[in-house]
Amino acid sequence: METVVFEPPKDAATNALAAFARHPADVFFETQNPDEEVMLLLRQHWAVNLPWLVLTFFAAVFPVFYLLGRGYGYFSLPLPENMQNLFVMAWYLLACGFVIENFLNWYFNVYIVTNRRVIDVDFYGLLYKKVTEASLDKIQEVSYKDPGLWRIFFDFGDVLIQTAAAQVEIDFLSVPKPQEVVRIISSLIHKIK
């Protein structure tokens, strides 16, 4: 298989939190070959994080209102004060765990396009990881869909990659600029075939 080599553009992505990064700097993956270059790194659009971010905001401010209310004598739980303080600490600890799990879930669920293949890394919950990949020369069809006002407004959608092997289908879910992703993958396929 011929390897396509591209010069990294001057605007190579350096933001480690980017959901759409062309030629991302300092990114490597477990099964990367020495001559393999990461062309595109994708995560789900940041808008998919809004529900848990809003929940986190309310979880963070709730104890503040409680402590203020207690301070001004409006209300108080029927618990000793040190136990109430422990309750607040435990609350923030749980909120922290909630944020960490959701962030890791978003950050490490990545889609990678290299100059040789596409890779979908999924991890579910705490301990289950699934990596699916397909060579560019095995890809038969690349399409995208962005149904819904929310997705059109924020410009994100699903990219569907159909390979020659019928059972392998890689879906890049809720990624930013799906039409751009399709264009980049199609261009790589044409160059490699």
Next chain:
Amino acid sequence: MNQFSPYLEKLFAVFSQNTLWATVKAFFVIGLFLYIIFAAIVVRQVSLLSATIGTSLSPKLKLFSLIHLLASVLVFLAAIFLV
């Protein structure tokens, strides 16, 4: 009803209140102990995921997961000794 009843009632009230707080504290301690296990799994998880996908943020994420583990241990100790 005898002359000792009010004292017994008072003693029983103190005893039940202490039992209640002891039960609440026990739940806190058990819950926080389970949380420490969760935090330790997160540390391991970040380490494994960083090996799968390495980025410039990976060292910071590892550090943050360790701080989270340390915080969970401190809250656990606070539940045992300060409450």
